[in-house]
Amino acid sequence: MTSAEGGPRSPQEAFEQARRLAEQGQHAEAEALLRAALQNRKRDFRLTNLLGVVLRRSGRPAEAILMFEAARRLDPKSASPLVNLANTHMAAHDGKKAAQAALLATRLDPKRAGNWHLLGQAQRLAGQNGEAVRSLSRALFLDPSHVDAVIDLAGTHLDLGRTEQAMGVVVEALQRLPDNGRLRAVEVRLLLQAGLVDAAKAKIAAVLEAEPGNLDALLAAARIAGRQDRRGANAYLQ
Numbered sequence: 001m002t003s004a005e006g007g008p009r010s011p012q013e014a015f016e017q018a019r020r021l022a023e024q025g026q027h028a029e030a031e032a033l034l035r036a037a038l039q040n041r042k043r044d045f046r047l048t049n050l051l052g053v054v055l056r057r058s059g060r061p062a063e064a065i066l067m068f069e070a071a072r073r074l075d076p077k078s079a080s081p082l083v084n085l086a087n088t089h090m091a092a093h094d095g096k097k098a099a100q101a102a103l104l105a106t107r108l109d110p111k112r113a114g115n116w117h118l119l120g121q122a123q124r125l126a127g128q129n130g131e132a133v134r135s136l137s138r139a140l141f142l143d144p145s146h147v148d149a150v151i152d153l154a155g156t157h158l159d160l161g162r163t164e165q166a167m168g169v170v171v172e173a174l175q176r177l178p179d180n181g182r183l184r185a186v187e188v189r190l191l192l193q194a195g196l197v198d199a200a201k202a203k204i205a206a207v208l209e210a211e212p213g214n215l216d217a218l219l220a221a222a223r224i225a226g227r228q229d230r231r232g233a234n235a236y237l238q
Contacts, residue, residue, distance in 0.1 A: 011041050018050055027058045045074040049081050052088075061088050079109040086118050095126030106135075113143035117152065124156050132156045144176055151186055163194055181211040 014037035021030035034051040052067030071081035082105040089098035102119035120136035136153040150173040157166035191200035
């Protein structure tokens with residue numbers, strides 16, 4: 001229910017309305033609604049945390065960080081503002097601060113695979129590849145179907161010069177998710193990087209048979225063809 005002036009009556013209504021506005025890209029309207037609601041509910045955790053999200057999406061990370069820190073003080077047991085802080089620092093390419101926030105999130109909610117994935121991403125950005133491998137492996141232990149964690153773990157192994165381990169991660173994941181086009185495209189890229197062109201061609205054919213529009217596979221096919229015939233490469237991309 002809304003007030004006679006058309007605004008939300010309760011914090012819950014304000015939260016839901018602001019979230020819808022934010023999802024529609026109406027960030028200024030969402031911010032105004034949240035600030036108005038917080039005038040009467042200054043210690044409302046959900047409104048404060050959402051305002052931080054809206055500010056981040058509006059391109060105002062410094063203000064967003066202040067809101068997430070305020071949300072942390074309002075509910076120290078919630079991992080949500082820490083995840084939001086980590087994502088904000090990630091967007092600013094500050095892997096160290098992102099990793100610090102994500103680590104705290106894993107301590108508050110250690111069974112959520114997404115928190116460990118975020119920590120691994122942040123550690124990788126900070127150049128802490130050994131720690132990233134452990135965090136991303138933990139994410140996969142908790143959720144073996146977490147495709148982004150698979151791809152990031154393989155990428156971290158590559159950062160460490162471990163092509164064989166990277167391939168092993170992807171092959172194992174494909175045993176669980178044999179029809180995943182993203183994983184098959186990563187497998188192709190790893191084969192090409194290892195110089196196994198014939199094997200890559202076979203994998204590309206399998207990917208395109210299952211998913212004719214897979215852009216990664218098309219690009220890989222174009223790269224192979226382009227080594228021998230530029231016109232052949234262009235044919236894949238038309």
